[in-house]
Amino acid sequence: MAPGQGIFAHREPDGTLHTYVALQRPLDWIAGVEASGPAALGRIAREFEGWAPALTALITDGETAPVFRPIHALPAGHRWQRTPGVTLLGxxxxxxxxxxxxxxxxxxxxxxxxxxxxxxxxxxxxxxxxxxxxxxxxxxxxxxxxxxxxxxxxxxxxxxxxxxxxxxxxxxx
Known part of the structure; x- marks a missing residue:
């Protein structure tokens, strides 16, 4: 990990290795990488230039295409005014x-x-x-x-x- 970026991995009981890449980037950057198709893995790996090759290989040597999942969050302490007959959960x-x-x-x-x-x-x-x-x-x-x-x-x-x-x-x- 480093400011704004990280590589996380875990092994499933069946031996499958899952790698997760975290990058704090604007949504338009993510959309551009997502649109780059097969070149996406290389584009993502370039964000980790200077990192150990064993770590960047977790990105470039994957067997599946990346799945992009932007993190969205409400502000901590978010509230709303009561609306009769309606509430939210989860x-x-x-x-x-x-x-x-x-x-x-x-x-x-x-x-x-x-x-x-x-x-x-x-x-x-x-x-x-x-x-x-x-x-x-x-x-x-x-x-x-x-x-x-x-x-x-x-x-x-x-x-x-x-x-x-x-x-x-x-x-x-």
Whole structure:
């Protein structure tokens, strides 16, 4: 990792190696690389000039075409005004950078919404307001954590910031 870029890889139980490349680039840059077809892998690898050949080979020697996935996120602490009869949950309510909380938050949202509806039979508005009252701070906390992880991985101090992040996480145990 380095500021604005990283190469991540993991091996599946069947031996398949998955490589993920992270680059902080504008969407039009991504669209240009995506449109370059077979040359895309070389174009992406050039962003890592000076990196160890074993790492850039994770990009150039892949057996499949790259899949581009821009990261979109709502600002941490995002809220909306109550709209009668409507609420949001999961990514629709709190879209954030991937950090391991997304699916868990979506399931928790569904359970919390169900509990709020069950606790307020016949009063949907009270149920929705109660659900949102609990969901907003919970999701703001998770979004702030996701931002922290993204900055640790790709921020100005990367990779030192990621080492510090893990160091602080394990030193408190």
């Amino acid at each position: 990514d629709a309510a709190h879209l954030m950078a991937p950090a391991g909380d997304g699916a868990n938050l979506a399931m928790l949202d569904g359970a919390a919404l169900g509990q709020a509806i069950a606790a307020n039979p016949g009063d949907t508005e009270t149920a929705l307001a109660a659900y949102e009252e609990d969901m907003f701070p919970r999701s703001a906390h998770a979004a702030a954590g996701a931002d922290e992880v993204l900055q640790a991985c790709l921020g100005e101090d990367a990779p030192r910031s990621l080492v510090d992040f893990f160091d602080s996480a394990f030193s408190t145990q």
